[in-house]
Amino acid sequence: MFKRLLTLTLLIVLVSGVALFAVEDRLVIAVPWAGAELEAFLPVLQAFTDETGIEVTPITLRFEDLAVFLPAQFAAGITVADVIFMWSWFIEEKARAGHVLAITEVIDPADLLVGALDPVTIDNQLYGIAYTGKVKPGFWYRLSFFEKHGLTVPGTWEEFVALLEEIAQIPGIVAPIASGNGVGWPLSDIAEHFLIAFGGPELFKALVAGEIAWTDPTVEAIFADKLVPLLKAGHFGEPTEWTMAKELWWGGDYGLYFMGSWITGMVEDPENLGLFTLPGTEGMVFAIDYAFIPIYTERPAAAKKLISFLATRGQVIQVGKGGHLATYINVPLEAYPPVDARVAELLVGMVVLPDLDDTIGGAFQLAFWDQLKLLWVAPEMLPEVLGILEELAP
Amino acid sequence: MKQKLSRSLFLIPALALLSIFVVYPVVNTLYLSFLSPEGKFVFLSNYADLLTRREIINPRGFARGFAFGALPHNLLWTLIHLPLTVFFGLLLAVILRHVKGGVIIKSVIFLGMVTPMIIGGVLLRFIFDGRAGIVPVVLSIFNVAPRTLTAHPDTALIALILGSVWIWAGFSMVLYSAGLETIPKELYEAAQIDGATPRHIFFKITIPMLKPITTVVVTMTLLWNLRIFDIVYAATMGGPGGATNVLALQMFFYAFRRLEFNSAAVVATILMLLAMVAATPMIRSAWRESR
Amino acid sequence: MNRKTAATLLIHIIAWAIALIWIVPFLGVFMAAIRPMVEIIRGWWHVDPFTPTWRNFIGAWNHATAPLAEGMLNSFRVAIPATIVPILVAAIAAYGFSRFRFPLKNYLFITIVILMTIPQQMVVIPIFRIMKDIGLLDTHFGLILVHTAWGIPWILFFMRNFFTTLPIAVEEAARIDGASDFTIFFQIVLPMSIPALISAVVLQFMWVWNDFFLALILIFSPDKLLATQRIPLLRGLFHVDWGVLAGGTILVMLVPIIIFVLLQRYYIKGMIGWTSK
Numbered sequence: 001m002f003k004r005l006l007t008l009t010l011l012i013v014l015v016s017g018v019a020l021f022a023v024e025d026r027l028v029i030a031v032p033w034a035g036a037e038l039e040a041f042l043p044v045l046q047a048f049t050d051e052t053g054i055e056v057t058p059i060t061l062r063f064e065d066l067a068v069f070l071p072a073q074f075a076a077g078i079t080v081a082d083v084i085f086m087w088s089w090f091i092e093e094k095a096r097a098g099h100v101l102a103i104t105e106v107i108d109p110a111d112l113l114v115g116a117l118d119p120v121t122i123d124n125q126l127y128g129i130a131y132t133g134k135v136k137p138g139f140w141y142r143l144s145f146f147e148k149h150g151l152t153v154p155g156t157w158e159e160f161v162a163l164l165e166e167i168a169q170i171p172g173i174v175a176p177i178a179s180g181n182g183v184g185w186p187l188s189d190i191a192e193h194f195l196i197a198f199g200g201p202e203l204f205k206a207l208v209a210g211e212i213a214w215t216d217p218t219v220e221a222i223f224a225d226k227l228v229p230l231l232k233a234g235h236f237g238e239p240t241e242w243t244m245a246k247e248l249w250w251g252g253d254y255g256l257y258f259m260g261s262w263i264t265g266m267v268e269d270p271e272n273l274g275l276f277t278l279p280g281t282e283g284m285v286f287a288i289d290y291a292f293i294p295i296y297t298e299r300p301a302a303a304k305k306l307i308s309f310l311a312t313r314g315q316v317i318q319v320g321k322g323g324h325l326a327t328y329i330n331v332p333l334e335a336y337p338p339v340d341a342r343v344a345e346l347l348v349g350m351v352v353l354p355d356l357d358d359t360i361g362g363a364f365q366l367a368f369w370d371q372l373k374l375l376w377v378a379p380e381m382l383p384e385v386l387g388i389l390e391e392l393a394p
Numbered sequence: 395m396k397q398k399l400s401r402s403l404f405l406i407p408a409l410a411l412l413s414i415f416v417v418y419p420v421v422n423t424l425y426l427s428f429l430s431p432e433g434k435f436v437f438l439s440n441y442a443d444l445l446t447r448r449e450i451i452n453p454r455g456f457a458r459g460f461a462f463g464a465l466p467h468n469l470l471w472t473l474i475h476l477p478l479t480v481f482f483g484l485l486l487a488v489i490l491r492h493v494k495g496g497v498i499i500k501s502v503i504f505l506g507m508v509t510p511m512i513i514g515g516v517l518l519r520f521i522f523d524g525r526a527g528i529v530p531v532v533l534s535i536f537n538v539a540p541r542t543l544t545a546h547p548d549t550a551l552i553a554l555i556l557g558s559v560w561i562w563a564g565f566s567m568v569l570y571s572a573g574l575e576t577i578p579k580e581l582y583e584a585a586q587i588d589g590a591t592p593r594h595i596f597f598k599i600t601i602p603m604l605k606p607i608t609t610v611v612v613t614m615t616l617l618w619n620l621r622i623f624d625i626v627y628a629a630t631m632g633g634p635g636g637a638t639n640v641l642a643l644q645m646f647f648y649a650f651r652r653l654e655f656n657s658a659a660v661v662a663t664i665l666m667l668l669a670m671v672a673a674t675p676m677i678r679s680a681w682r683e684s685r
Numbered sequence: 686m687n688r689k690t691a692a693t694l695l696i697h698i699i700a701w702a703i704a705l706i707w708i709v710p711f712l713g714v715f716m717a718a719i720r721p722m723v724e725i726i727r728g729w730w731h732v733d734p735f736t737p738t739w740r741n742f743i744g745a746w747n748h749a750t751a752p753l754a755e756g757m758l759n760s761f762r763v764a765i766p767a768t769i770v771p772i773l774v775a776a777i778a779a780y781g782f783s784r785f786r787f788p789l790k791n792y793l794f795i796t797i798v799i800l801m802t803i804p805q806q807m808v809v810i811p812i813f814r815i816m817k818d819i820g821l822l823d824t825h826f827g828l829i830l831v832h833t834a835w836g837i838p839w840i841l842f843f844m845r846n847f848f849t850t851l852p853i854a855v856e857e858a859a860r861i862d863g864a865s866d867f868t869i870f871f872q873i874v875l876p877m878s879i880p881a882l883i884s885a886v887v888l889q890f891m892w893v894w895n896d897f898f899l900a901l902i903l904i905f906s907p908d909k910l911l912a913t914q915r916i917p918l919l920r921g922l923f924h925v926d927w928g929v930l931a932g933g934t935i936l937v938m939l940v941p942i943i944i945f946v947l948l949q950r951y952y953i954k955g956m957i958g959w960t961s962k
Contacts, residue, residue: 034749059907060750065918069905071653072813076822080906181545238524239545243926247726248525363652374635377546381635384458388448400866404781407774408837409793415834416800419811426810486703489696499704501949505711508945508952510895512913513934517710520717526728526927528713560707565956572957621804624897628917642898645806650902655810662806673802680798680842684791 027054027302030061030081032289036265040321044314051309054302063087074099079294082303083310088119088128088290088354089361095120095127101293101300102127106308113352116327119359120290129311132324133288136189136355137346138277139177139256140263146274151255153276157226160279164235167255176235178254179376180242184369185357187239190258191227191372192285192356193278198222201283201351208359210394214386223375223382231379239376260287261343262323275346283351287358288327364392420666426659444660449636449644460547460637464644465664471555471640472619478559479615480608483566487574488600490567500571504564511561515628518557519544529553544630547637554629554638561625562618566611573607574600609675616672620665641665717931718742725927741932751910751918753933757940759825760912763900764893767829771836772885776878778837779844780870784856794845800838809902816903828903832893840885843958847881848874884955887948891941912937 033041038060045056059081066086073079074094094100104126109117112130120128146152149170154160167176180186196204199222206212212219230236237245237254243266249257250267257263264270277284291310293303315328322337325344336344357365371385430436444450445465452463462470486503490496506514521527524542534540543553577600585595623642626632632639632647641661649658670677716729719737745753781787782794812831813822821827851874859869875882897913904910910918919933945952 038749061907062750062918068650068901072650072902072905073823076817078823238541240525240542241927244525244722244726247723366651370631370633371635373545373633374547374637377541377634378548381458381547384454385635397866401781401785401787404777404785404866404870405787408778408841411774411830411834412797412800412837414815415812415831416803416808416838419808419815420803422811423807486700489700492693493697493700496700499700501946502704503707504945505942506707508891508941509938510897510913510916510941512895512897512916513938516916516930516934517714520927520931521710521713526717526725528709528728528730531728531730560710568953568956572953617802617804621806627897642804642806646898646901649810658806658810662804662810665804666807669802669804670799673799677795677798677802681791681795684794 027056027306028081029056029058030084031058032062032085034060044317047317048309052305077296079296082297082299083291083293083306085289085291087358087361089359091120091128091290091292095122099294100127101295103304103307106304107311111312111328113327116288128290128292129307130327131289131291131310132315132318132326133286134260134262136260136285138275139258141256141274143272143274154279156279172252174253175237176255178245178249178257179236179239180245181239182242186242187372188357188368194222194227196283197278197281198226201353204353208356214390214393220386228379228382239373265323283353285355286352287355360394367392423659423662426656427663429656431656440656440660444657461635464639464641468641474555475558475619476615479563479566480611482563484570486567487570503567506561507564511624512628514561515625519629522553547634550630550638558625569607569611573604577603613673613676617669620669714931714934717927718935722926722928741928744929745919745933745936748919751915753915753936756910756912756915760894763825763828764890767832767893768886768890771833772840775837775840776844779841780848782845783848797838797841805898813902823904823906831899836889851877884951887952888955894941
C-alpha cells in the first residue's frame with residue numbers, strides 16, 4: 001500500500017514537473033485571424049521563436065467573443081492567452097480596472113506612428129501596442145463592370161448620385177451599393193466614411209472624443225442630406241451577411257461595395273478591382289490592431305519580449321505577406337507587395353483617423369451597430385437613432 | 395433515532411444542493427436588486443429606474459412602432475404565442491388520431507422541441523432570410539417584396555414569435571394527445587346514443603375533460619415565453635434597434651456585457667415574479683394534492 | 686357516406702400539409718449543409734446544380750475557431766454526469782418524500798415545486814460569484830454541479846409521483862424481514878422504477894445537452910466550450926459560411942434527435958409525467 005502511494009506521489013510530481021517545464025517558454029497569443037490571414041501571421045511568430053527560443057501558439061478569437069468572456073475571466077483572475085489582440089477601448093477600460101500589464105519600459109513610442117499608441121496610453125503609462133492596420137478607403141467596383149456599362153468614377157457628389165441612378169437602371173441589379181452586415185461593423189464603416197467626407201476630419205475626431213453631439217445640426221445634416229436620401233431611394237441593398245454580400249456583388253447583384261482594404265485578398269481577380277472615395281474626402285480610417293498582456297499571465301517576461309517584437313521587427317515580416325500596413329515607422333517601403341503599394345498611395349495627402357466605434361467601444365459600439373442596422377431599413381427613424389447614439393456617446 | 399438519522403440521509407444531498415445552488419442564489423439576487431451599485435440599500439428605486447429605461451419600456455415606441463422595450467416584447471410574445479400553440483396543439487392532437495401516418499407526423503412536429511433552442515434560432519434566421527430563406531419566397535407569391543424579415547423592425551419580432559410556435563407546438567400536441575387517451579370511450583358512446591353532434595361532443599365533453607391538461611400546457615408555455623433567450627440570441631441579438639429585445643436577453647446584457655449587476659438582478663426578479671404568477675394554478679394544484 | 690370520405694380526405698390533406706410546413710426548415714438546413722455555399726446563396730430549393738459534399742460537415746467538425754469535435758466531446762463530458770448524478774440524488778430524496786413522515790414535509794415539497802418555475806436568470810449572478818469563490822468557474826465540474834442542482838426539483842417531483850403509484854406491500858414485507866431503508870430502496874424500489882428512470886435520463890440528458898444559457902455564463906475558455914456554445918461561433922470572423930453553420934447545426938442536433946427516435950416512448954412519458962401526474 002505504502003509503496004503504491006509512493007509511486008503515485010512520485011508520478012504526480014514527475015508529471016507536474018514535466019508539465020511545468022514544458023510550459024516554461026511557451027506563450028499563447030489570441031489573434032482575430034483565421035485561415036489565410038492566420039497563415040500570413042505564422043511567419044512572424046516563427047521569426048520570434050528563431051530569435052528567442054520561445055515557442056508561441058496562436059489561437060483564433062474574435063473580438064465580439066472576447067468581449068463576452070474576457071470580463072468573466074479577468075473577474076476570475078485567469079486569462080485565455082498571454083498576449084491578446086483586442087479593441088483599443090477594451091484595453092483602455094481593462095487597464096483602468098487594473099487587469100492589464102504596463103509595458104512602458106519595453107516599447108519606445110518613437111518607433112511607432114505618431115498618435116498610434118494614444119488610445120492605449122493612460123497617464124504616460126503604456127498598456128498595449130499598435131500592431132499593423134488596415135484602411136477602409138471607399139467604394140470598390142469591378143473594372144469590367146464599369147467598362148461594360150460605360151460607367152465612370154464620379155468627381156462630385158452630384159456625379160456620385162447620378163452614377164447610382166445609372167447603376168440602378170442596369171438589368172439584374174438588385175441595388176447599386178451592397179450593404180455588408182456582420183455583427184454590425186460594415187455599416188459603421190460606411191457611416192464613418194460619410195462623416196469624414198462631408199464633415200471633415202476635425203468633426204470626425206470631435207465625435208470620437210465626444211466633443212460634438214450626434215444630434216448637432218452639422219452631424220444630423222450629413223445623415224439627413226446625404227446618407228438618408230440614398231437609403232430612401234433604395235440605393236443601398238438590404239443588409240446581408242458581408243461575405244455573402246461580397247459574393248453577390250462580385251456576381252453582379254450590386255455595382256459597388258464599401259469594404260476595407262482586405263477585400264483585395266478575398267476576390268477571385270484583384271486585378272479587376274477599382275476603387276474610389278466619396279468626392280472631396282480628406283481623411284481615411286486606418287484601423288489599427290492593438291494587443292495587450294493581461295496581468296494574469298504566468299509568463300510576463302516572455303510575453304513582454306513577444307509584444308515588443310510585434311511592435312517593431314515583426315511588422316516588417318507581416319506587411320510583406322500583404323493586406324497590412326505597418327505602424328512601425330522603420331518598415332522600408334520595399335517590404336510591401338505591389339498590391340498594397342496602391343493602397344498606400346491612397347493614403348497620401350489624407351488625414352489618418354482612428355476607427356470610430358472601435359475607439360469609443362462599450363455600450364456605444366453595440367448600440368451604434370444595432371442602430372445603423374435599424375437606420376438602413378428604416379431611414380425615417382434618423383432622429384431616434386441619433387438621439388440614442390448621443391445618449392451613449394462619451 | 396438511528397432510523398431518523400438514516401432517513402434524513404435520503405433528503406440531505408438533494409436539499410443541500412438545492413440550498414446552495416438554487417435557494418441561496420434566488421435570495422441573493424433578490425437582495426442585489428435592492429442595492430445600489432455602491433452597495434447601499436435603496437429598496438425599490440432600482441425598479442423605478444429600470445422601468446423608465448428605454449430598453450425595458452419604450453413609450454415612444456408605441457407611437458412610432460418597434461422597439462417597444464423588452465417587457466412589452468415579452469408580453470406580446472405571450473399574447474400571440476400562447477393562443478396559437480394551444481390551438482395548434484389541440485387541433486393536431488384531435489385530427490392526428492384519425493390520420494394515417496399520424497405517428498410519423500407527430501414525431502416530425504415534435505422535432506422542434508428536441509432541437510437545441512440555440513439551433514432553433516439559427517434555423518429561424520435562415521428561413522426568414524430575404525434570399526436564402528423560404529418564407530420570403532413563399533410570401534412573394536402573394537406580392538410581398540422579398541426581404542429579410544428579421545432585419546426589419548416592423549417584422550422581426552413577429553417573425554420570431556411565429557417561428558417559436560413552430561418550435562413549441564409539439565409540446566402542447568403531445569400533452570393533448572395523451573389527455574385524449576384518458577377520456578373514457580363510454581362518455582362518447584353515451585353522447586352519441588343521446589344524439590349529440592360531433593361539435594357538441596367536442597365542446598361539452600372533450601374540452602372540459604382536457605381542462606387539467608390545458609392548465610399544464612398554458613403554465614408551461616407561459617414559463618417558456620418568459621425564458622425566451624437562445625432563439626433571440628442566435629437570430630437577431632435583440633436587433634435591429636432593439637426591436638426583438640426580451641427580458642432574459644436584456645438581463646444577460648446588463649450582467650455580463652455592461653457589468654450592471656443590480657440592474658440585471660432587477661430584471662431577473664421581475665422575470666421571476668411573472669413566472670410565479672403564471673405558475674400559480676400549477677403550484678396550487680400541487681399543494682392540494684400533497685396534503 | 687360520401688361526405689364522410691371527403692371530410693377524411695380533407696383532414697389527411699391538412700395534417701400532411703402541416704407536417705410538410707414543419708419539416709421544411711429542417712430540410713432547408715439539411716440542403717444547405719450538404720451543398721457548397723454558392724449553390725444555396727439564392728435559395729436551397731434551386732437544385733441545379735446539385736453537388737453533394739461532406740465539406741461543410743468536415744469544416745464544422747474541424748473548425749478553426751470552434752471545432753465541434755471538441756465541443757461535442759465536452760458536451761458529453763458534462764451531460765453524462767449531469768444526468769446520472771441529479772437522478773440518483775433526486776430519486777433518493779423523492780423516495781423519502783413519498784414514504785417517510787417528517788416535519789414541514791408539505792412545505793418543503795411545495796417549495797420544491799415552486800423552485801421548478803424559477804427562471805435561470807434569477808440564479809446566474811450569485812452562481813457565477815460562488816463558482817468564482819470556490820475556483821470552479823470555467824470548469825466542467827462547476828457546470829455539472831449547477832445542472833445537478835437545477836435538475837433536482839423536476840426529477841424529484843417526477844419520481845415522487847411515480848413512487849406513489851408503486852405498491853407498498855413489497856416494501857413492507859421486506860421491512861418485516863429486517864431490511865434497512867437503503868436496502869429496500871436500492872434493491873427493491875429502484876429495479877421496479879427502471880422505466881421511470883429511463884424517462885428521467887432521456888429528458889435530463891436532452892436538457893443539459895440543449896442548454897445554452899448556463900454554459901454561456903459559466904464556461905468561457907475556447908477549448909472548454911460546449912457544442913451549443915460553438916454554434917454562434919461557427920459564423921467565423923472573415924467567412925460567414927452558411928454551409929458550415931448548417932453542417933454544424935445538423936451535427937449538434939443529431940444527438941438529441943437520435944435519442945428521441947430511439948427512446949421516444951420514454952421521452953413522451955417523461956414529458957407528461959413531469960408536468961402532470
